[in-house]
Structures are given as structure tokens and as C-alpha cells.
Amino acid sequence: MTLVASSTATRLADISGSLNVIHDPEQLAAYEIDRMLPAAAVKPGSRDEISEVVKFCAAEKLAVVPCGARSNLSMGAPLARYDVALDLTRLDHILAYDPGDLTLSVEPGIPLQRLAGVLAGHRQFLPLAVPFLNRATVGGTIAAGVHSPLRQAYGTARDFLLGLEFITGQGAHAKSGGLVVKNVAGYDLHKLMIGAMGTLGVITKLNFRTFPALSATRVFTASFTSAENALSLRQRAVQSPLRLLTMDILSPGAVEVLAGQVAARFEAGPAPVDRLPPGKWAFHATFPTAGTATARYERELKHMAEESGCDWCEICGDDRNPASFGRLREFVPIVLESSPATVVVKMSVRPSKLGGILASVADVAQKNDVRWAAAVGGLGVSYFSLLPSARDEQARLSVEKICEKVLADCARLSGNATIPWCPSEWKSSMKIWGPERADFEQMRKLKNVFDPVGILAPGRFAGGI
Amino acid sequence: MKFAAQRLNRIHHGAGFAALHAALAICRERRIVWLPLVDAPERRDYSAEGYSRIKAICAAKMNAKLLHDLKELLGPDAVLHRPEELMLYEYDGSVETARPDCVVFPRTTADVEGIVRLAQQHKAPLVGRGAGTGLSGGAIARHGGIVTSFARMNRILEIDAENQIARVQPGVVNSDLSAAVAHLGLHFAPDPSSQKACTIGGNVSENSGGPHTLAYGVTTNHVLALEVVLPTGELLHLGNSALDSPGYDLTGLFVGSEGTFGLVTEITVKLTRLPEAVKTLLAIFDTIDDATETVAEITARGITPAACEMLDGWTIRAVEDYVHAGFPLDCAAILLIDVDGLREVTEVEAAEVEDVCRVHRAREVRVARDARERDLLWKGRKNAFGAAGRVSPSYYTQDGVIPRTKLPATLRRIGEISRKYNLQIGNVFHAGDGNLHPIILFDERNQQQFRDTVAAADEIIAFCVQAGGSITGEHGVGMEKDRLMPLIFSEADLSLMQSVRGIFNPEGLLNPGKIFPDSKGCGEIYARPRREGAAPSARQS
Incomplete structure (x- = not known):
């Protein structure tokens, strides 16, 4: 351990106690980000301790990365510096929960699964069915800005996060929003913190609106020879009165990955994707069951699928729902383990342009001979994953060529494209945050207000923030 | 012109807030100048002396060069500066007033950029304005300057039905x-009660709500992208019609910033599919507690109604007298509940809601049989504020939020405050989300009563905050509640927010004197003498 590392650890131990500071390199390996290790990791036990840690780091100009269960740390651009990992898992309490008001206030380190258990006791839930659900924390999920297949019906955290408390880059306590479902007092600073990857502040408290738990749900799957047909079912479904809970389209590669060994490890149990004909596109939707409405959902979905030219369709019994939904939710973690060098491009276009973009990415992937799998959300947000068979220079060149084309195509269609997941050593040559946008300049100014010294996860975010 | 004059005359004799707005709309449409209440000399000083006094003040304040440049830029018909023209723009739907130095009517984004450049050159304050229906003084030129009215930027630029997106001015x-x-088969979901007059630009600035936001969300949940002109003259495109723009959510930050960051020149919104079926239920209760318990149990049974509104006994009687919606005159509270969605689901949920109402001793539950009956029931709710205007010279509608479970205690407290100040207070609220709109009746000619009204309103808001709520649910802070911000935010919170404002609006030229408490704002509302003849105040939600 260097002298600097040793004095950092000592000072952090003064704040949070030596038991809550890690400086042993072996243990620090757990906090690795893009092959960088911090000098120390600290697990503060209170908001005040976090504030002290950040103040110390600001004074010493030490780069801090806040983290929870570390599920999403590989997202984003490479860090410019990394000195201290700020582990928030000790802040894992429910601070207030009033089922009658549908409001919930929690600390960032609480695992989503534990929280879900408490809410289920009151027949409520948070629609955060996100990747890495089995270990992810609430704070990490919000900071990473990952979303859930339930977005189709419930929106993203932006739609149900009511307020936040956080510590700025200078160690000051700040808050925005409140703990009521309707509130327009002050600026919505908390919206900035969603998906900010810890670059604006350290989240210390999150207030949510909760939702009545879903009654039993069922899954509808259909298979198609072409993406175009599957997309025409999407269009019919959004124009129908049906209110689907999830709606996704899977490429033949995605069907294969979700039916494979890796997927079974993530979410065991019989999934309908096992039964989908291989080599075909699939349409996957979840719908609520409610009396006579159930029969109507089934009837109309089948009818619309036939009209769209499906080869095969099935409505899943209760035994198969959880695994089916779970594998879809875990699409990203599954593809990350399905290749030695997975690259995931997040693409977003107006839904009517999905056909064009999918044809183009399929073409370029095929020409470069890289295996790919795409999960296309009903709202136009897709995860296009490239699964090269090796992690070498040749694979990197192919993948880079494909990504360039995909980013250019998305830009041409007025859409967005970023590369949230990518092998560490390839990051420097990829446009992780997509093309430079005019508003990045405003974002840099914001960063400067929240974190003037530039110690919070420097370099990880869009625009070099 | 004659036709317009006749309509104005009719409207004028109708009185009331809606009438005044209709009159303003006609004035705008015909580009004519109207002197409101011109036949009521006791309410306004229209003597030659008074007129020249006002004119002199305005002229002194308004730089002649700036006026000339504005006219050059926009054409003479797009700049108002005579005192009688400016009177129409000195207020919004709140009890606040302040006269701008001039009002300009851009037609294009380039016009707005030009206006901003001139304001910047002359260091003139700049305030954006939609229809002026806001309820917290957001569109009022508190420190004078240029009001930029978007009345002529009113085109729908794109409707993309397939993707359920619209782009509008x-x-x-x-x-x-x-x-x-x-x-x-689509609609724009946010539905403030002023929706027939208010503009989408105004909705974006205030992050407006409405009765159906319980299930559909407020404005921010429906805005995808913005084009804005910053007071520095920069043109920015925030967000994208495709979801999840990379970087910080600047769109989310701008929505609800009450016109203090930039002038919005284009808005891309989501359109929502109209529900297949809607059921409207009216439940009548003999006690307020029964009504509030009903709301709690509807939630407990896992039903999220599209809307859940409550009116108290006093309001019911005022409304019934006006709208004749068939509300019983002797009850303590009614709930107006919409459930919508798939036909089959709606049937089941409506039956369950009806059951909950009966379990909680509803005296009667009526289910609207058709669209006509539904509209009549909703007309009763949407005209609650107009009804208050009929029975009192002025009224002040508050906007507080509480956790729903604190509803009974809050209503008891409002009752105590009403008795303490000897002021009639009616209660209308979005019971589903705990957003209260107490209506305090007063006569603004009575200075003491006006002061009592403001004090009573502040006490209600202080109680909301104590109960864990907020100072505003959907009307905004503006110049009405800036002094109340310290009730919920620390000095450090406010200072961070002001620093964020400084990024976009560094010199504070855009909408100055809003949201944040400053030495001028504190107590101003108490000290400011009400000008005789201020437009009758009326607020609605």
C-alpha cells in the first residue's frame, strides 16, 4: 500500500471506523471498475458520515465512486481517476412507509428484493423489475438509470420517484421534491440524479410512490418469420384498448440466448422461450388477469397475432410466467455472460422506425460475421447486443465497425444510441455516450455546480463529465 | 368590430373569471384594446389626470429605443405599450398584480431569439406568458419589463399518430x-380545470396537474423534448422524441421551472390513448370522515381510479345553486370518481368502488348512465370555483398537499382557521392524491379581510407542511409562495437551486422575483396596497 493510500484509509477510518474501511488489495478487487482499483473503500453508516467522507475527498481532490451492490459499475465511460469507493450498503433502512398514502422513503443501500418483500406484505410494489434484481440496491438502480420491462405500463423511475436527498460534491446536504405524490415546489433536481451514475451527488434517501400489487398475470408469446410482422403486432397492440404490462420483441438470436444454459442459471424454471421455434422472431407480452377481461386479452392478442402473420402463439400458464418474465428482465446480464466480449448498444427511435433500424443492424452484424441478439421494447428502446466469439483485436474491429454504423443510423433517424456495456479495454475506442450533443455543454455546467472540484465519478458520464 | 363589441358587452355583464378570460381571448383574436370595467368609474381611475400619470410612469420606465427596436423586429402590431393595453397583462389567475412595460407577440422561434437579444442589450426583465390562467403569479412581470405572450405561437406543428407524439408551439x-x-383515439392527458384556456407552454412552465393526474401523471410525465431560448440568447434542444436521451434529464429539470430558465418555443409531447370505457360515480356522504375513509379503502383494495375528487358541503351547495348538477344540498361531502380502461375491467372496478362507498355509509351512490350525465357531474366539479365567484366578491384558492391519510385532521384544522378569522372556506380537492384546494371567500375592498385571508391561507399551508406535505401540488410557487419556500427547503437547498438557475439565467433577467424568497418578496404581499379596480381575483384549479 502506498503512503497516500495508507493516509486515505486512516482518515476514512476516523470517519466511519476501521471496521468499515477496506484497504486490502485483495478485498478491494470487489470494487474494481474497468480494471482500476481504488486506494480504499469505505462503508459509511450515516448521512453525516457520507458528508464527512465527501468533504475529505474534496479537500484532498480524491475521486469517489458511490456504489451499492456494484451490479452496474461496468456501465459508462472509463473513469479518469478512482481513489475511493463509497459503499452505501450499510444505509439500508426503510425510513417511512405509509401504504395508505402509497408513499415510501428508503435509504439507498436497501436491496430491491428485501424491499419488495416488505411492500408485498401490504399488497403493493415498486415497478422496478430491473436487471440484477436478485442483488441490486435501490440507490444503485436509480443512479444507473436502468429500466424494467414494466416500463410499458408504469414508466421509468422518473415517473414515480417523488424526491431525493443527496450529498453534493462539496459534502453539503441537499434535497429536492418531497414525500407526497403531487408536488411542484422547487426545481426537480431529483430528476437529474436518475441515471447520473453518481456524478452529481451521493444519494442518501429516496422517496417513491408505490403501486397496488399486480393480480396474477399471464404471458403471451408469438413467433414470426420476420421482424416486420412482429412489429406489426406491436402496432396493433398499442392501438387496441388492451393495456399490456410488458411488450417486447426478441430477435432470433435473443430467443436462442434466453432459451440457453446461461439464461437458465439466471432464472430457472420452464420458460415459454424454450418452446419458441428457433430462428424466428418472437413477440412477448404480459397482461393482467381480471375476470372476464382475461378471456378478452387472450382472444384479442391471438387474433391480432394471426392478423400480423404469426406462425405460432401460446398463452402461458401460471407455472411458466415467472421464469419467462424473469429471463426477459435479465436480458442484459444474460447476454453479458453469453460471450467473452459482449457489447450492448442501447438504441432508441420512434417505434415506427424500429423496422428500418433492425434491418440495418441485422445487415451490418451479418456482414461482419458477429453473432447478435436484440430485445426490442414496445416503446422503441432496444438493447442490441453483439456477442463475438473471442475477445481479440479482430473482434474489436468488427464490433467497432458495427457500432459506428448503428450509432450513425440512429442519429439519421433522430434517435439516440449509447453503448452502456462493453469490455473495459475496448471502451476508449467506442463512443460510449453516443455522438456529442449540443446540450452536453449545459450538463457540464450543471456538473460544475453540483461538484465543482470534480471528484464524483469523474469521466464516467456523458460529455466527459 | 361591432360583433366583438357586442360579445364583449355580453361577457362583461356576465362577470366572473371565465367571462373575463373569454373577453381577453376575443381581444387577442381581434387585436383590439379593451378597457375592462370601463363603465364602473368607482373601480378604476380613468380620469385624464390618472391616465397621464400612469402613462408618464410607464414611459419613463420603458426605454424608447427598446420599444422602437422591438417594433422594428416584430412589427408595430406585435408590441403593446400603452397603459390601457398593458392593464390586461398585469395579472393572471392569482391575487397578484404587476404591470409590465410592454407586451410582445412573437410568431416564430427567431422572433423570440430577437426579443431575448434586445432584452439582453437593454437589460430589461423578460417574462413568458401563455393564457395568463396561472395561479401563482408565474406570468406576471413582478419587476416590470417585457412580457412575451405566446398567443400567436399557437400552431400544432406535427401529429404523429402512429407513435403517439405531437410537436406544438x-x-x-x-x-x-x-x-x-x-x-x-388520442388525447393529451394533463387536464387542468383551465384547460379550455391555458396553453401547453404554460403547462410546461408550471408542471400543471389536473383531476386525472392520479392515474395519468402531471405534465412532466408527458413531455419528451423542448426547444428553448435561454435569456443569454442561446437556442437549446433538450430531450428527444425518441426516449432516453443520453445525459442528465434536462427536459425534466426545465418542466416546472416556472419560466425561470428559458423561454420554451417548441414542445414535443406524448399523446395517450383514450380509454375504451369510463364510469363516473357520485357518492354522497353525511360525514367527511366517511368520505375520506372511502378514499383510503379504494386504494387499499388496489384500485387506482382515473380521478377521485371531493367537494365539501358548503361547496356542494354553492355549485348546485349555479350548475344544477343534481347534488344534494344537505350532505357533508361528495366523492366524484372516474374509473376507466378496458370495458370489462371498468365494470368490475366501478362495482367494487360502489361497494366500498356503501360499506362506508354512503347515503347514495349514483353511476352516470351516459356521457351526458357524466359531463353534468364533472361540470359541477369543474365549476366549483366559478360558483364561489358568484357568492363572493373575491376568493382565494389555496393549493396544498398532504399525505392522504391526514385528510380528516387537515379538514378539521381548516375549519378552526375558518372560525378564527371569521372567513368562509370551501373545500375542493383531488382526494386521490391529497392535493387540497381550500377556497377562501373575501372582499378585496376590505383591507383587513384581505390580510386575514392571506394569513389564513398561510396557516393552512403551514399545517400541510407539518403533516408531511408540500406548499404547492400543482399551482407553482411563483410570487405567491416564494416566502413559504423555507418551510420545506433549507437555505442550502435553495442556494443550490438558485445556482442551477444561474446556469441558464445568469443575470436573473428572465422572470425575476419568482420562486425564491428574497428581501423584497418577504411581506410584500401584506404591505402592497391593493390598487383600486384591480381585476376581480379568482383562482381555479
């Missing part, structure tokens, strides 16, 4: 957008 009226896409 800020002056498009909220309900006009819904009407324009109704034949496609």
Missing part, C-alpha cells in the same frame, strides 16, 4: 390539442 391551448387528436 407553446401557445397551443391544452384542450385544442386533445380536440385535434380525438378522431385518432
Whole structure:
């Protein structure tokens, strides 16, 4: 351990106690980000301790990365510096929960699964069915800005996060929003913190609106020879009165990955994707069951699928729902383990342009001979994953060529494209945050207000923030 | 012109807030100048002396060069500066007033950029304005300067039915957008009670809500992208019609910033599919507690109604007298509940809601049989504020939020405050989300009563905060509640927010004197003498 590392650890131990500071390199390996290790990791036990840690780091100009269960740390651009990992898992309490008001206030380190258990006791839930659900924390999920297949019906955290408390880059306590479902007092600073990857502040408290738990749900799957047909079912479904809970389209590669060994490890149990004909596109939707409405959902979905030219369709019994939904939710973690060098491009276009973009990415992937799998959300947000068979220079060149084309195509269609997941050593040559946008300049100014010294996860975010 | 004069005359004799707005709309449409209440000399000083006094003050304040440049830029018909013209723009739907130095009417984004450049050159304050229906003084030129009215930027630029997206100019009226896409089975979901007059630009600035936001969300949940002109003259495009723009959510930050960051010149919104079926239920209760318990149990049974509104006994009687919606005159509270969605689901949920109402001793539950009956029930709710205007010279509608479970205690407290100040207070609220709108009746000619009204309103808001709520649910802070911000935010919170404002609006030229408490704002509302003849105040939600 260097002298600097040793004095950092000592000072952090003064704040949070030596038991809550890690400086042993072996243990620090757990906090690795893009092959960088911090000098120390600290697990503060209170908001005040976090504030002290950040103040110390600001004074010493030490780069801090806040983290929870570390599920999403590989997202984003490479860090410019990394000195201290700020582990928030000790802040894992429910601070207030009033089922009658549908409001919930929690600390960032609480695992989503534990929280879900408490809410289920009151027949409520948070629609955060996100990747890495089995270990992810609430704070990490919000900071990473990952979303859930339930977005189709419930929106993203932006739609149900009511307020936040956080510590700025200078160690000051700040808050925005409140703990009521309707509130327009002050600026919505908390919206900035969603998906900010810890670059604006350290989240210390999150207030949510909760939702009545879903009654039993069922899954509808259909298979198609072409993406175009599957997309025409999407269009019919959004124009129908049906209110689907999830709606996704899977490429033949995605069907294969979700039916494979890796997927079974993530979410065991019989999934309908096992039964989908291989080599075909699939349409996957979840719908609520409610009396006579159930029969109507089934009837109309089948009818619309036939009209769209499906080869095969099935409505899943209760035994198969959880695994089916779970594998879809875990699409990203599954593809990350399905290749030695997975690259995931997040693409977003107006839904009517999905056909064009999918044809183009399929073409370029095929020409470069890289295996790919795409999960296309009903709202136009897709995860296009490239699964090269090796992690070498040749694979990197192919993948880079494909990504360039995909980013250019998305830009041409007025859409967005970023590369949230990518092998560490390839990051420097990829446009992780997509093309430079005019508003990045405003974002840099914001960063400067929240974190003037530039110690919070420097370099990880869009625009070099 | 004659036709307009006749209509104005009729409207004038009708009185009331809605009438005044209709009159303003006609004035704008015909580009004519109207002197409101000109036949009521006791309410306004229209003597030659008074007129020249006001004119002299305005002229002194308004730089002649700036006026000339504005006219050069926009044409003479797009700049108002005579005192009698400016009177129409000195207020919004709140009890606040302040006269701008001039009002300009851009037609394009380039016009707005030009206006901003001139304001910047002359260091003139700049305030954006939609229809002026706001309820917290957001569109009022508190420190004078240029009011930029978006009345002529009212085109729908794009309707993309397939992707359920519309792109509009800020002056498009909220309900006009819904009407324009109704034949496609779509609508713009945020529905403030002023939706027939208020503009989408105004909705974006204030992050407006409405009765149906319980299930559909407020404005921010429906805005995808913005084009804005910063007071520095920079043109920015925030967000994208495709979801999840990379970087910080600047769109989310701008929505609800009350016109203090930039002038919005284009808005891309989501359109929502109209529900297949809607059921409206009216439940009548003999006690307020029964009504509030009903709301709690509807939630407990896992039902999220599209809307859940409550009116108290006093309001019911005022409304019934006006609208004749068939509300019983001797009850303590009614709940007006919408459930919508798939036909089959709606049937089941309506039956369950009805059951909950009966379990909690509803005296009667009526289910609207058709669209006509539904509209009549909703007309009763949407005209609650107009009804208050009929029985009192003025009224002040508050906007507080509480956790729903604190509803009974809050209503008891409002009752105590009403008795303490000897002021009649009616209660209308979005019971589903705990957003209260107490209506305090007063006569603004009575200075003491006006002061008592403000004090009573502040006490109500202080109680909301104590109960864990907020100082505003959907009306905004503006110049009405800036002094109340310290009730919920620390000095450090406010200072961070002000630093954020400084990024976009570094010199504070855009909408100065709003949201944040400053030495001028504190107590101003108490000290400011009410000018004789201020437009009758009326607020609605």
C-alpha cells in the first residue's frame, strides 16, 4: 500500500471506523471498475458520515465512486481517476412507509428484493423489475438509470420517484421534491440524479410512490418469420384498448440466448422461450388477469397475432410466467455472460422506425460475421447486443465497425444510441455516450455546480463529465 | 368590430373569471384594446389626470429605443405599450398584480431569439406568458419589463399518430390539442380545470396537474423534448422524441421551472390513448370522515381510479345553486370518481368502488348512465370555483398537499382557521392524491379581510407542511409562495437551486422575483396596497 493510500484509509477510518474501511488489495478487487482499483473503500453508516467522507475527498481532490451492490459499475465511460469507493450498503433502512398514502422513503443501500418483500406484505410494489434484481440496491438502480420491462405500463423511475436527498460534491446536504405524490415546489433536481451514475451527488434517501400489487398475470408469446410482422403486432397492440404490462420483441438470436444454459442459471424454471421455434422472431407480452377481461386479452392478442402473420402463439400458464418474465428482465446480464466480449448498444427511435433500424443492424452484424441478439421494447428502446466469439483485436474491429454504423443510423433517424456495456479495454475506442450533443455543454455546467472540484465519478458520464 | 363589441358587452355583464378570460381571448383574436370595467368609474381611475400619470410612469420606465427596436423586429402590431393595453397583462389567475412595460407577440422561434437579444442589450426583465390562467403569479412581470405572450405561437406543428407524439408551439391551448387528436383515439392527458384556456407552454412552465393526474401523471410525465431560448440568447434542444436521451434529464429539470430558465418555443409531447370505457360515480356522504375513509379503502383494495375528487358541503351547495348538477344540498361531502380502461375491467372496478362507498355509509351512490350525465357531474366539479365567484366578491384558492391519510385532521384544522378569522372556506380537492384546494371567500375592498385571508391561507399551508406535505401540488410557487419556500427547503437547498438557475439565467433577467424568497418578496404581499379596480381575483384549479 502506498503512503497516500495508507493516509486515505486512516482518515476514512476516523470517519466511519476501521471496521468499515477496506484497504486490502485483495478485498478491494470487489470494487474494481474497468480494471482500476481504488486506494480504499469505505462503508459509511450515516448521512453525516457520507458528508464527512465527501468533504475529505474534496479537500484532498480524491475521486469517489458511490456504489451499492456494484451490479452496474461496468456501465459508462472509463473513469479518469478512482481513489475511493463509497459503499452505501450499510444505509439500508426503510425510513417511512405509509401504504395508505402509497408513499415510501428508503435509504439507498436497501436491496430491491428485501424491499419488495416488505411492500408485498401490504399488497403493493415498486415497478422496478430491473436487471440484477436478485442483488441490486435501490440507490444503485436509480443512479444507473436502468429500466424494467414494466416500463410499458408504469414508466421509468422518473415517473414515480417523488424526491431525493443527496450529498453534493462539496459534502453539503441537499434535497429536492418531497414525500407526497403531487408536488411542484422547487426545481426537480431529483430528476437529474436518475441515471447520473453518481456524478452529481451521493444519494442518501429516496422517496417513491408505490403501486397496488399486480393480480396474477399471464404471458403471451408469438413467433414470426420476420421482424416486420412482429412489429406489426406491436402496432396493433398499442392501438387496441388492451393495456399490456410488458411488450417486447426478441430477435432470433435473443430467443436462442434466453432459451440457453446461461439464461437458465439466471432464472430457472420452464420458460415459454424454450418452446419458441428457433430462428424466428418472437413477440412477448404480459397482461393482467381480471375476470372476464382475461378471456378478452387472450382472444384479442391471438387474433391480432394471426392478423400480423404469426406462425405460432401460446398463452402461458401460471407455472411458466415467472421464469419467462424473469429471463426477459435479465436480458442484459444474460447476454453479458453469453460471450467473452459482449457489447450492448442501447438504441432508441420512434417505434415506427424500429423496422428500418433492425434491418440495418441485422445487415451490418451479418456482414461482419458477429453473432447478435436484440430485445426490442414496445416503446422503441432496444438493447442490441453483439456477442463475438473471442475477445481479440479482430473482434474489436468488427464490433467497432458495427457500432459506428448503428450509432450513425440512429442519429439519421433522430434517435439516440449509447453503448452502456462493453469490455473495459475496448471502451476508449467506442463512443460510449453516443455522438456529442449540443446540450452536453449545459450538463457540464450543471456538473460544475453540483461538484465543482470534480471528484464524483469523474469521466464516467456523458460529455466527459 | 361591432360583433366583438357586442360579445364583449355580453361577457362583461356576465362577470366572473371565465367571462373575463373569454373577453381577453376575443381581444387577442381581434387585436383590439379593451378597457375592462370601463363603465364602473368607482373601480378604476380613468380620469385624464390618472391616465397621464400612469402613462408618464410607464414611459419613463420603458426605454424608447427598446420599444422602437422591438417594433422594428416584430412589427408595430406585435408590441403593446400603452397603459390601457398593458392593464390586461398585469395579472393572471392569482391575487397578484404587476404591470409590465410592454407586451410582445412573437410568431416564430427567431422572433423570440430577437426579443431575448434586445432584452439582453437593454437589460430589461423578460417574462413568458401563455393564457395568463396561472395561479401563482408565474406570468406576471413582478419587476416590470417585457412580457412575451405566446398567443400567436399557437400552431400544432406535427401529429404523429402512429407513435403517439405531437410537436406544438407553446401557445397551443391544452384542450385544442386533445380536440385535434380525438378522431385518432388520442388525447393529451394533463387536464387542468383551465384547460379550455391555458396553453401547453404554460403547462410546461408550471408542471400543471389536473383531476386525472392520479392515474395519468402531471405534465412532466408527458413531455419528451423542448426547444428553448435561454435569456443569454442561446437556442437549446433538450430531450428527444425518441426516449432516453443520453445525459442528465434536462427536459425534466426545465418542466416546472416556472419560466425561470428559458423561454420554451417548441414542445414535443406524448399523446395517450383514450380509454375504451369510463364510469363516473357520485357518492354522497353525511360525514367527511366517511368520505375520506372511502378514499383510503379504494386504494387499499388496489384500485387506482382515473380521478377521485371531493367537494365539501358548503361547496356542494354553492355549485348546485349555479350548475344544477343534481347534488344534494344537505350532505357533508361528495366523492366524484372516474374509473376507466378496458370495458370489462371498468365494470368490475366501478362495482367494487360502489361497494366500498356503501360499506362506508354512503347515503347514495349514483353511476352516470351516459356521457351526458357524466359531463353534468364533472361540470359541477369543474365549476366549483366559478360558483364561489358568484357568492363572493373575491376568493382565494389555496393549493396544498398532504399525505392522504391526514385528510380528516387537515379538514378539521381548516375549519378552526375558518372560525378564527371569521372567513368562509370551501373545500375542493383531488382526494386521490391529497392535493387540497381550500377556497377562501373575501372582499378585496376590505383591507383587513384581505390580510386575514392571506394569513389564513398561510396557516393552512403551514399545517400541510407539518403533516408531511408540500406548499404547492400543482399551482407553482411563483410570487405567491416564494416566502413559504423555507418551510420545506433549507437555505442550502435553495442556494443550490438558485445556482442551477444561474446556469441558464445568469443575470436573473428572465422572470425575476419568482420562486425564491428574497428581501423584497418577504411581506410584500401584506404591505402592497391593493390598487383600486384591480381585476376581480379568482383562482381555479
